[in-house]
Amino acid sequence: MDLDKITSYLDRKADYWDVFYEESESFSITLRNYTLEKYQKHVDKGIGIRMLINGIIRYLSTETTEWDIIRKEIDRLANISGQGECKFREPSSIRDKYTLSAEFPENPEEELKSLTQKLQKGKIIHVLVSYKYTKQKTVFLNSEGAEIVQMIPRNRVFYEITAKENGKLESIYRAVRSLGGSAFEKLDDETINQDIDAVNALLKAKYIRPGIYDIVIDEHLAGVLAHEAYGHALEADHIHYKQSVLWNKFGEKLGEFTLIDSPETQGFGHYKYDDEGISGKTRFMIKEGVLQEKIEDMRFGDGGSGRRESYEYAPIPRMSNTYFSEGDWNDEELFYEIKHGYFLIGVSGGQVDTTGGTFQFDCKYCYEIKNGELGNIFKGTVFVGDILSTGKNITGIGNKVILEGGMCGKQSQGVPVGDGGPKILIKNAKLGGVE
């Protein structure tokens, strides 16, 4: 790809332009009950060209290296008439190179076989395991002279186990993600055994009755709460267009907790520069309960959080590593507060409607709590929350933060993120179930 030719041409076409060139290598392997089912290595490359002309963003993405095609499409997009309202704040002029080293496993197939062996216990009849790494190298250039090269490697290991008894199935899955280091090293035997015990116990578990309960959520669900309930609602595009219940709540107190978004933290959502060439920075979105900061790209703020899935997409405001900071409650103290409620464990998904202020997240399973003591296991439930009231119902925050890697979807783009927090006690939580 002749980037010089492209950028020289763009200088003549647009008030502002940037180019995002990407080369990535990915490798994936899947075993189903020890049998090799997928084994692929891919090399991707492509370019995303963004031009701002007359207040309208014009974005071209392609893998083609043919200059004539690229030039023709740049011309076509540049010539579309109209006047829009888009403006960018001060663009980057940084020149830098940032590379993280990759220490990935040498023989992932053997590691997956060994993992399968650990997982195939009790009533488990089916074990699917997979491993994937991605080495993404990006080059960012813009009309202000910025030139940033970043190389961030990521990898993840995944398993799904299914137990069967009397024709009934139960399953649990887990994905463990890591930046440069091996994801296998982050997966410990205690976690594996906890999942095996849970999936076997779930074969006899029932649904909870729907109702309003006091609950404790584990560290992973705290991450989903941070991400879904607050993080998305604080993305600057939602705030700008009043598509968030938080758009006019800055300076107000939402509860007694602190919520941080930090690309500088070495979680799965880490980066040094965002995809608009601006340094990533730690934001105290909510500090001691007071709403302070939003997640900004260079269109809807000062930038640092403009991200994209790949060259195929224009950047939009996105989270990085989002988490609640720790409190001072230990586990016993959190459970002690509950007369009858549930301890929700493990994430099986989450979503938010930022405008209406509703969020939901599902747990993998839960334990009943009676008079502060953990009781029987129940099937996973859904927590239906309201962004504005949930924070005020947080009455206890645990003392140990866990940050986990994940993928976040917005406007059909998935980006790597981290989220987490400590265990959290929430009063009057609405849980779905079966009568």
Add this chain to the structure above:
Amino acid sequence: MIEKLLKANHPLRVHVLENKTITYKFKNQKLDIIEENLSKIYYVRSIKNGKLGSAYCYSEEDILETYNRSLKHTIPINTNDFPEMKSQTSVFYEKSLRNTVIEELKEALIIESKNLILQEIEITYKETKQQILDTNGEELVSEKNMLSIDSSITLPDREIWYGNSGQDPRFLIKDVKNTLEQRMENTENSVKFSGTCDICFSHEQSSNMIDIILDGFIGKEVEEKNTWSWDKFGKQIFSEITIKEIPKVPLPLATDFDDDGTKTKEKELVDKGVLKNPVYDFYSGIKYGKDTTGNGFFVPENSHGIGFTNIEVSGEETEFENGILAYDVLGFHTCNEITGDLKLVISLGALVKNGEVMGGVRNLGLSGNLIQFMKNVKVTKNKKTYQHYYIPELIIHATVI
């Protein structure tokens, strides 16, 4: 370069997939972003010494290196050839779509409301061409195009979204505009509700429900007893609902052959509540000793997946007179495909009593199992094309809180 590759002395196929997508995004009637994507991907799939390999690249120049990569990263397969493929050209292409005037479509979609904060409109035109070339000299070509129209309206207390796609701009505009206006009106005044009642899913949410059911038809999961349906084929487990795959009907996923090059055919997946047969692609068919059903579906990262084309749903029709109309539902994507457990939140809906809309409802949670929900499922008479579905609204019975 491709011609040279096709002279290989073992079975090999080259798939060339070309896409051109242009999206116009308007905010409050002003053009905000135009996005264009041009892509051309070359997949190489080969079988050599009982091993199946696959890889892809973006330039014909890299195709030999890609072929070598496909030979290096292989999985075992118990066959020496791909399924039979006969040269054919299939076209689901509407020429007039190319000349659609975007500004006119946008104008026709404008919603009037004194409370409106923002209306977003997205209009996408997509053209695809797929070509499969075989070492036997056979060639399959498929050309398609499509228009997608999405719009959301932001009001002080809620956001309403709807979108559809197809080849008829007039239908799409009418459908999107009417749906938005009706939902805006029906949810204007909020009412409270919790309890057990009928829930009537909108067309898009009904299609989400059917998607989950279709997961139970993936042959390799059925063979591995790793899905809720594994022991239920040949039995009536749902009410009298029928689900058919209709690949030749000109809806967005229309195709005469699947991604393996196998001819597609119309088939009943569920017949009056009875689960018929699982579906297989070429790879899983070989692995489990079954014939491919023409359901090979691959994306760059998975070159032997199983998928579906267009789907028609019908069932026992009834009037929906009491319960919740569910417009926006969160959580379908978190369904447990193995157990069929569902945990949903109706984030926006309307309460209906004796056929009259009483007002909007929010944040209603429900849990349960797909099989239980589908045991008594009924449908409305209001059947329409929604994306690749020809579907009525599904009505289930559940407890919401």
